[in-house]
Amino acid sequence: MPARAQRMDDEIQGHLEHQRWQQAFELVVKQYQTKVFRLAFSILGNREQAEDTSQEILFRIWRALPAYRGASALSTWIFSIARNASLNALKRGTSRGTVSFEEPGIETQAVVRPGLARSLTHLEALVAELPEKQRQVVALFYMEERSYQEVARLLDMPLGTVKTHLFRARKELALRWRKENANAVRSV
Amino acid sequence: MPCEAFEDLLNGYSELSAGERAAVDAHLAACLGCRDFLETLTAVDQSLTALYLGAEPRRIFDPTFIKQPSPLPEILDFIGWAAVAAIVIILSAVAAARFGYMLTLPPYAGWYAGATAAILFVALNRVLRTRSAH
Numbered sequence: 185m186p187a188r189a190q191r192m193d194d195e196i197q198g199h200l201e202h203q204r205w206q207q208a209f210e211l212v213v214k215q216y217q218t219k220v221f222r223l224a225f226s227i228l229g230n231r232e233q234a235e236d237t238s239q240e241i242l243f244r245i246w247r248a249l250p251a252y253r254g255a256s257a258l259s260t261w262i263f264s265i266a267r268n269a270s271l272n273a274l275k276r277g278t279s280r281g282t283v284s285f286e287e288p289g290i291e292t293q294a295v296v297r298p299g300l301a302r303s304l305t306h307l308e309a310l311v312a313e314l315p316e317k318q319r320q321v322v323a324l325f326y327m328e329e330r331s332y333q334e335v336a337r338l339l340d341m342p343l344g345t346v347k348t349h350l351f352r353a354r355k356e357l358a359l360r361w362r363k364e365n366a367n368a369v370r371s372v
Numbered sequence: 373m374p375c376e377a378f379e380d381l382l383n384g385y386s387e388l389s390a391g392e393r394a395a396v397d398a399h400l401a402a403c404l405g406c407r408d409f410l411e412t413l414t415a416v417d418q419s420l421t422a423l424y425l426g427a428e429p430r431r432i433f434d435p436t437f438i439k440q441p442s443p444l445p446e447i448l449d450f451i452g453w454a455a456v457a458a459i460v461i462i463l464s465a466v467a468a469a470r471f472g473y474m475l476t477l478p479p480y481a482g483w484y485a486g487a488t489a490a491i492l493f494v495a496l497n498r499v500l501r502t503r504s505a506h
Contacts (some may be wrong), residue, residue: 213433221429235431242433307419326424351383357420358412 189215193258200252209246212262217242220266223338226323227270229312234270241269263338310360311353318353325350374409375399382410457493461486 192215199208220241225234244265252261311319321335325346328334332350336343374382381388381396388396400407464486 217433218428222427225427231427231430235429238429239431239433304419304423307416308423311420311423322420323424326420327427329425351380354383354413354416355379357416358409361416362408362412 189259196258197254200249203250205246205249209249212245212249213242216259216262219338220262222324222327223263223266224270224273226320226327226338227267228274229319229323233273237270237273238266240273241266244269259337260340263340267338267340306364307357307361310357313360314353314356318349318356321346321349322353322357374406375403378403378406379409382406382413385410385413453493457490460489460493464489 192211196208196211196215199205199211217238221234221238224237224241225231228234228237245262248265252258256264311322314322320339321341324335324338325332328338332343332346335341335350336346339346341349378396378399381392385393385396400410461483465483468481468483468485
């Protein structure tokens, strides 16, 4: 874990030991909100649902804070709550969504590179077809700036398993992407 | 299709050591299938980066919106449950004394029922707190 993140966790632990719940929770939100969202997004595959689930996860963390005993690292505890909540949301039958053109980043890039938006939507559809674990690893790997360690930490998965899933996912995406592009060229 | 022996090396091309990359580059110079595969992998990699990099939630959670009181310290929470248990014991004893004759219950039945209910309340409290922590 980076030194800055560890210092923040130590500060949170200090507040918890003195039962300063509000201060501890404000730091938890500041430190973990984005990672909780990315973890939920990688599992659910849909931004709206990931945002809804992230709010729910943070409320759960708030209610569970006094019961945190330090048996595991704070980040491990938080990500465990986030994973369970996201997997429960997935089981409740929320469907996998796709990136829409209303995503601000996609719109901007579409203006600059008109073909990019269409190909990103297509790629997102290919990612949605991957086996669940591969899909989660791929999404989280690129959200977390290609950090194998961060993905392993968030998904509670051995590093070697993360690499295996990522390699298989990229290979599958490359093969399908090539096949579909080849079909598109032939049909022109 | 890429050569099977080079698939994994091409997949992790950006992370190869200098020696590994030299060997792969030598192979790429002679193998069109592997060159095509690397080109596709690079395109997929760049597109996945464009799709996912730096994903941030649009709705920011504001912790000051939590209006409920801070989570109670455990001792106060326990006292609350103990108070509920004590009330149940007393009410059970009073009810048994008042109405127990209808069921031919012995006088002390209310106390036993109340104590049982109190134990169940405390156990339920522990289970709920443990589950909420997970």
